[in-house]
Amino acid sequence: MISNRRAFIGLGGNEGDRPTILRHAMRSLDRLSPGLRCSPVFESHPLGRQRQPNFLNAVVEMWWKGSAYSLLTALQAIERRLGRRRMVRWSSRPVDLDLLLLDGHICCDGSLTIPHPSIARRPFVLRPLLSLDSRVRSPVTGRRYARYLCLVPSRGMRRLDTSGWTS
Secondary structure (H helix, E strand, O other), X not given: OOOOEEEEEEEEEOOOXXXXXXXXXXXXXXXXXXXXXXXXXXXXXXXXXXXXXXXXXXXEEEEEOOOHHHHHHHHHHHHHHOXXXXXXXXXXXXXXXXXXXXXXXOEEOOOOEEOOOOHHHOHHHHHHHHHHOOOOEOOOOOOEOHHHHOOOOOOOOEEOOOOOOOO
């Protein structure tokens, strides 16, 4: 039997009512793992295709009892329920849920890579992740992700005041 493992999930989206969709995604994740913790929400410019709306991004910390693949399946089901359609890479989307880390698990095959290969290059992942755990390390290198934050530009990123958001 698999015991509870700590997982970090990246959340993002830039289509539709971004705050509402992000809150729905957080509630769906909380149903999978009651009592999750959520980072602050950041707004950032899109990567790749630039002519699209800005993204809202956050990271949640949750506990997962199943396999990495069962968590990926659950995340993709939430994305579909919230309107995600996978068509063009780097395109606008209402929601994107990325399995960033799952305890010390390392996996790299055609359907899943853990840790997420772009954590250290994306300030919109690093800043929210490090707000939850400033000491989190890559299970591949053993290095703290905090060391990468000063190496990636955060231009155009801003932390949102979510105090008025309702659950």
